[in-house]
Amino acid sequence: MATNIERAPDVDRAAIEQLVKSEPDWLGDLRRAAFTRYEELPQPDATTPGWRRLSLEGIDLRAPRPAPTVFTTQVSAADRERGLVVCSLADAARSHEGDVRQALSIEHKGKSVGRYAAIAEAAWQDGVFVYAPAHFVAQEPVRIELSSGTYPRVMVLAGEGAQLTVAETHREQDPVSAGVVDLLCGGGAVVRYLHVQDCARTAAAFSHQRAMLERDARLITLNFGIGGRFARTDVEVELRGPGAESDMLGLVFAEDRQQFDYRTLQGHRSPNTRSDLLFKAALDDQSHASYTGVIVIDRGAQRSDAYQANRNLLLKEGARADTEPMLEIEADDVRCTHGATVGPVDEEQLFYARSRGLEADAAARLIVEGFFAEVFEKFGNPAVTDSLRSAVAPHLGRVGAV
Amino acid sequence: MADHLLHITDLHVSVAGNEIIRGLDLTVNRGSVHALMGPNGSGKSTLSLALMGHPKYTITKGDIKFKGQSIVELSPDERARLGMFLGFQYPSAVPGVSVANFLRNALMAHHKGSSPLTPAKFKQLLDNGIRKLKMDPAVLARYVNDGFSGGEKKRLEILQALVLEPDLEILDETDSGLDIDALRIIAEGIEAQRTGERAILLITHYQRILNYLKPDVVHVMVRGKIVREGGPELAAELEAKGYDPLIKELVEA
Numbered sequence: 001m002a003t004n005i006e007r008a009p010d011v012d013r014a015a016i017e018q019l020v021k022s023e024p025d026w027l028g029d030l031r032r033a034a035f036t037r038y039e040e041l042p043q044p045d046a047t048t049p050g051w052r053r054l055s056l057e058g059i060d061l062r063a064p065r066p067a068p069t070v071f072t073t074q075v076s077a078a079d080r081e082r083g084l085v086v087c088s089l090a091d092a093a094r095s096h097e098g099d100v101r102q103a104l105s106i107e108h109k110g111k112s113v114g115r116y117a118a119i120a121e122a123a124w125q126d127g128v129f130v131y132a133p134a135h136f137v138a139q140e141p142v143r144i145e146l147s148s149g150t151y152p153r154v155m156v157l158a159g160e161g162a163q164l165t166v167a168e169t170h171r172e173q174d175p176v177s178a179g180v181v182d183l184l185c186g187g188g189a190v191v192r193y194l195h196v197q198d199c200a201r202t203a204a205a206f207s208h209q210r211a212m213l214e215r216d217a218r219l220i221t222l223n224f225g226i227g228g229r230f231a232r233t234d235v236e237v238e239l240r241g242p243g244a245e246s247d248m249l250g251l252v253f254a255e256d257r258q259q260f261d262y263r264t265l266q267g268h269r270s271p272n273t274r275s276d277l278l279f280k281a282a283l284d285d286q287s288h289a290s291y292t293g294v295i296v297i298d299r300g301a302q303r304s305d306a307y308q309a310n311r312n313l314l315l316k317e318g319a320r321a322d323t324e325p326m327l328e329i330e331a332d333d334v335r336c337t338h339g340a341t342v343g344p345v346d347e348e349q350l351f352y353a354r355s356r357g358l359e360a361d362a363a364a365r366l367i368v369e370g371f372f373a374e375v376f377e378k379f380g381n382p383a384v385t386d387s388l389r390s391a392v393a394p395h396l397g398r399v400g401a402v
Numbered sequence: 403m404a405d406h407l408l409h410i411t412d413l414h415v416s417v418a419g420n421e422i423i424r425g426l427d428l429t430v431n432r433g434s435v436h437a438l439m440g441p442n443g444s445g446k447s448t449l450s451l452a453l454m455g456h457p458k459y460t461i462t463k464g465d466i467k468f469k470g471q472s473i474v475e476l477s478p479d480e481r482a483r484l485g486m487f488l489g490f491q492y493p494s495a496v497p498g499v500s501v502a503n504f505l506r507n508a509l510m511a512h513h514k515g516s517s518p519l520t521p522a523k524f525k526q527l528l529d530n531g532i533r534k535l536k537m538d539p540a541v542l543a544r545y546v547n548d549g550f551s552g553g554e555k556k557r558l559e560i561l562q563a564l565v566l567e568p569d570l571e572i573l574d575e576t577d578s579g580l581d582i583d584a585l586r587i588i589a590e591g592i593e594a595q596r597t598g599e600r601a602i603l604l605i606t607h608y609q610r611i612l613n614y615l616k617p618d619v620v621h622v623m624v625r626g627k628i629v630r631e632g633g634p635e636l637a638a639e640l641e642a643k644g645y646d647p648l649i650k651e652l653v654e655a
């Protein structure tokens with residue numbers, strides 16, 4: 001049998017039992033239930049519905065035995081003093097047992113609770129817990145960097161009226177990692193959440209992000225993908241309370257044979273809710289982006305607005321993108337628009353910039369930079385996005401007119 | 403004559419398989435303002451885009467000389483750096499790229515290898531232009547033409563000309579869709595750029611802007627050719643009688 005000796009063995013129930021030993025019973029029960037879900041879901045391959053557009057050849061997607069999450073956090077001392085909690089999730093399961101237990105026990109309506117979310121829920125070995133008490137207004141962003149680990153788990157709890165920004169950067173080198181992020185936004189809270197996926201170019205990186213918004217809460221998320229060989233990201237936002245609002249942003253820069261698979265859910269469960277989604281991908285070489293965006297507006301969610309746009313810029317002839325919107329709208333008094341584009345840099349824009357003296361490559365670069373800048377600016381916190389612009393810059397150096 | 407800034411001979415241009423410019427001759431001298439007039443669809447924009455080197459507009463015959471050099475093989479950016487400028491009838495939006503950033507890149511492309519563009523010099527150039535055109539300085543932070551009104555777009559085209567200081571300015575219907583105040587400001591902005599060295603080729607459908615900007619030469623274009631040339635009085639005649647008598651005359655000939 002040809003096996004890769006470098007590779008960690010697959011996860012099994014014994015590995016989960018190992019984790020459960022030193023934990024409260026309720027957590028063990030949750031882990032076991034999640035593991036059962038994981039076992040019941042088939043290992044995706046090229047024939048699995050929802051995976052057919054991807055080419056998985058040569059990518060090992062088997063879930064490995066859990067390896068501990070290694071992370072650092074950066075928090076302003078003043079914010080800590082005023083009540084902001086940022087700590088290891090394993091510690092929080094004891095120190096903030098009630099909150100953590102409640103958050104982990106939420107039943108998610110999400111459409112894509114899949115195999116990797118299930119194994120991440122079963123096998124997480126530590127992660128980060130962020131807790132902003134009611135009406136807490138953070139002065140500085142909370143920065144989280146994850147450098148290693150198979151099943152990172154992040155939980156952000158924003159109390160009523162709290163305001164904070166969390167910037168989470170993934171640089172795992174592990175061949176496969178699958179993380180779950182829970183964002184719980186209390187009434188009137190304003191939360192910005194940035195997720196950067198800059199994992200090793202050989203890695204398969206899964207991230208399942210779930211947000212729950214209470215009345216009048218506002219959540220702005222930005223998923224920035226630049227690393228990994230294969231990345232699948234699910235972003236599910238549940239607008240549970242009336243007046244809740246969510247801006248969902250996504251930005252991918254892909255090259256070589258990188259593949260990015262994005263799935264989003266805009267779940268309108270209450271009246272007067274608003275969601276505005278803009279996912280963009282710039283695709284170089286032979287890279288591939290796949291986007292599936294679901295908008296659900298429940299019968300009771302009247303006077304809601306949902307917008308969805310997916311823009312793909314093909315920088316080389318070998319690059320490709322596909323996009324699929326899915327609408328499930330049961331309310332009648334709503335506004336909903338969606339649109340998608342796939343194509344090379346616009347010829348008229350290119351000509352316009354060249355007519356001002358810019359060489360073809362410089363013109364193309366400027367246009368691609370602009371394509372990105374629009375999203376960074378929408379996120380509205382340059383303190384955490386400026387470094388991303390510099391991360392993209394060296395890659396843009398290769399961009400030329402097609 | 404080597405002194406012509408722009409010298410077009412027997413130009414034929416096709417777009418989407420149709421010949422639109424059919425044997426056009428036109429000469430523009432330094433220091434003068436030329437008006438190019440003609441009915442809608444006569445090929446004025448096609449000519450302007452072909453002059454600037456738009457890839458969709460193919461030159462099938464003839465030659466364009468700028469500063470004595472044939473430019474038909476040059477790329478649009480080479481033409482720009484040589485001193486040509488086109489104020490577009492329909493300028494493109496460039497989302498995510500601020501006006502200031504766009505202009506900085508354009509200026510740097512123009513001055514490659516020569517004296518560096520200091521931030522102070524750049525700011526002064528922009529401030530100057532903004533003031534002359536009575537624009538809101540906030541425009542500099544907005545994305546190029548993104549969500550601009552018709553009038554704002556036209557002003558931005560002129561602002562770019564002011565900053566880039568070309569030798570030849572081809573302004574395609576920069577006067578259309580403007581209210582009377584905006585028209586005057588734009589005309590003054592163009593007038594301010596009149597120097598002994600620079601030439602302006604003003605493409606217009608109406609004589610209105612010529613009340614503010616006296617042309618030295620008026621060319622009339624119909625169906626891809628120059629059919630009449632004259633002084634400012636020709637524009638007045640067209641304004642009074644319209645293009646119909648001219649077209650009729652041509653059909654009968």
Ligand SMILES: Nc1ncnc2c1ncn2[C@@H]1O[C@H](COP(=O)(O)OP(=O)(O)O)[C@@H](O)[C@H]1O
Pocket residue numbers: 417418422440441442443444445446447448449458
């Ligand atoms: N990009 C294009 N594709 C197809 N046809 C074009 C294009 N540009 C111009 N034309 C055609 O060329 C003719 C002249 O148009 P244009 O140059 O815009 O005239 P004007 O500017 O004088 O109104 C029209 O019949 C127009 O449809």
Ligand SMILES: [Mg+2]
Pocket residue numbers: 446447448491574575
């Ligand atoms: Mg025109």
